[in-house]
Structures are given as structure tokens and as C-alpha cells.
Amino acid sequence: MPELPEVEVVRAGLENAVSGATVTGVEVFDQRSLRRHDRSLGEFDALLTGARIDAAVRRGKFLWFPLQPHPPVPDRTVLDRTVPDRTVPDRAVPERTVPDRAIVAHLGMSGQVLLRNAGEPPEKLLRIRLSLEHPVHGELALHFVDQRIFGSMAVDRLQATGDGHPAGYAGPGLAPGSPPAGGAAATAAVWAGLIPSQVAHIGRDPLDPWFSAAEFYRALGRSRSGIKRVLLDQNVVSGIGNIYADEALYEARVHFDQPAASLSTVTARRLLNAVRAILSRALAEGGTSFDAQYVNVNGQSGYFSHSLNAYGQHGRPCPRCGTELVRAKFMNRSSHFCPRCQRLR
Secondary structure (H helix, E strand, C coil), rough: CCCCCHHHHHHHHHHHHHHCCCCEEEEECCCCHCCCCCCCHHCCCHHCCEEEECCCEECCEEEEEEECCCCCCCCCCEECCCCCCCEEECCCCCCCCCCCEEEEEEEECCCCEEEEEEECCCCEEEEEEEEEECCEEEEEEEEECCCCCCCEEEEEEEEEECCCCCCCCCCCCHHCCCCCCCCHCCCCHHHEEEEEECCCCCCCCCCCCCHHHHHHHHHHHCCCCHHHHHHHHHCCCCCHHHHHHHHHHHCCCCCCEEEEHHHHHHHHHHHHHHHHHHHHHHHCCCCCCCCCCCCCCCCCCCCCCHHHHCCCCCCCCCCCCCCCCCCEEEECCEHHHHECCCCCC
């Protein structure tokens, strides 16, 4: 927690505000939030100050913001010799170069990325504040707030994706068959095929246009682990956590401890369809909030918690058959399921 829908809500809320913005100031109030930053690249604040953010991108639960190289390449102009008081762009100087680094944000258990007006007072648990200057929106601030300090921010190197496809979701302009239509999407080819080294091992998520269902089914067929363990393995498929795993397994009528390799082709397809449907519905409702730990960039809560059928519903009747839902120990957490609808076969 948060899982894919919550992180995508944050990404979408940040997209217009940060794309094209320049970082004008960096304040780190708790060094523990930089635990994943590689200082061999340089100091976090020095790397960011003056850099321009190209976009907001997500894979699974990870967010990143590609950066134009720092210091930025100047837009050099030369004197027009025919009209001495007029200057024209020097086309020999490139206006853009390929970003080689990005800000990587992981929300952990309780991290929040909040969009604020410049000068707003800090939240009690503010760990990092980035001051931004946007050409349209003016002065803004990004507040990284984290109660348990399991989340982090870092500057990381970008590397090419293994399959050559865009690394993560950055808005509808990167969907297959939809050529970029302008703005940040028009320059997507510059950074779309690059992924932070910290995120490169993470599998694609089920809502990613380049997610391979065939590879997912092959991964199930190779695993003797219980299906829920496979769903939570971010190397296999990203973005699914305890809440949405329980909900998808309930919808697909699959026991959480059913060996993945024992699932029939029909059941595996039904499960993947359920995962996609659950994530899409949660995304439409702004994610799941049980307390103040998850909010979107404006501090508002999601409402999918009112639509849960299994997670946290133990002791209540199953919406399908009326059998009392139960909770069982699972790793260091719990699984919630219907013992009649989701039998271990």
C-alpha cells in the first residue's frame, strides 16, 4: 500500500504540473528519504537544481521523472547579419539531448507526493521539498511526505529497456497506435525507451500496453508457489499488492494458496482478466484509502475501499454465496477469501 491505482492517480495528477518545469530549489529535511540515492552520481540537491523535468512516468508502484541533462543545453542565438538588430536561433546547437537521469520516487508504505503552491507551510512529516518553476503554471512545490520513511526519492541513471518499448505509462500519447499529438508527448521518443536502473528489474504491470499475457502465463506454469505469491512478485508482474491480489483472486474464484502451475489455461485467463478489471475499477475510483496515509496530489482520498468484496471483509457474508468470509495468515500479512467459492483444489 499504495499499489498501482494509487500511484497512477498520483502520476496523472503530477503530469501537467511537472512536465516542462525547472527545479529551482531542493530542501532535504530527512536524509533517510535519500537511502536509495547513489551519491557517486553527485549530491541530490546539486543534481536537481536547475534541471528540467520532461514528464511523469510510472511502472507498477514506481514513479520517475526524466531530467534534461544538467546544466541544460542553452538555446544559443546568433546575430542575423542582414538585420543587425535581430537574432535567430543557431541551428548548429541542438535544442534537446537525450535525458540520462531521472528522479525516482517510491512511496513505500506511507509515502505521499503532494502538489503545493509555492510558500505553503510544510506538512508535519515533510521529508523533501522541490521548488519548481513552470512556464505556464508559475511557481509550484512538490512535497514528499512519509510517515514511516519506507519510501524514498533518488536521482538514478537511465538505461535502455530490454524490449525496446516505452518503459512505463506516461499518458495516452504513448499507447500503441496513438502517435504523440504534441506537448510533452511529442518528445516522448527522447525518453520513452529509457528506464531507471532501480526499476529495470521490475516486471510490466497488467495495464501496461506492452504487458505480455503470454509471458505471464508461462511464468505461472513454471511456478510451484501459491498463486498469490506469484501475483505479489514484482519481478513477474508489477503493481499488485495485498489488497488487489485478494480482490482479483476472489473475483476469479481462486484460492490464494493454489499452486500457480496447477491453474488451467481458462482459469489463468480468468484471473488475469480479473486483475485488470479490479485495477481499472480502483483507478476509476481514485484508489483505496483506509486512513490518511494514501491521498492523491491534492490530499484527497480514494473511494475503492467502499467496493471491496474480500479484503478486510472477514466475518461478513460472501456477496456471491453468503458463506462467511475468512482471514488466513499469509507471509507477514493476511489473505481474505471465501472458503466455498475459493476452494483449494
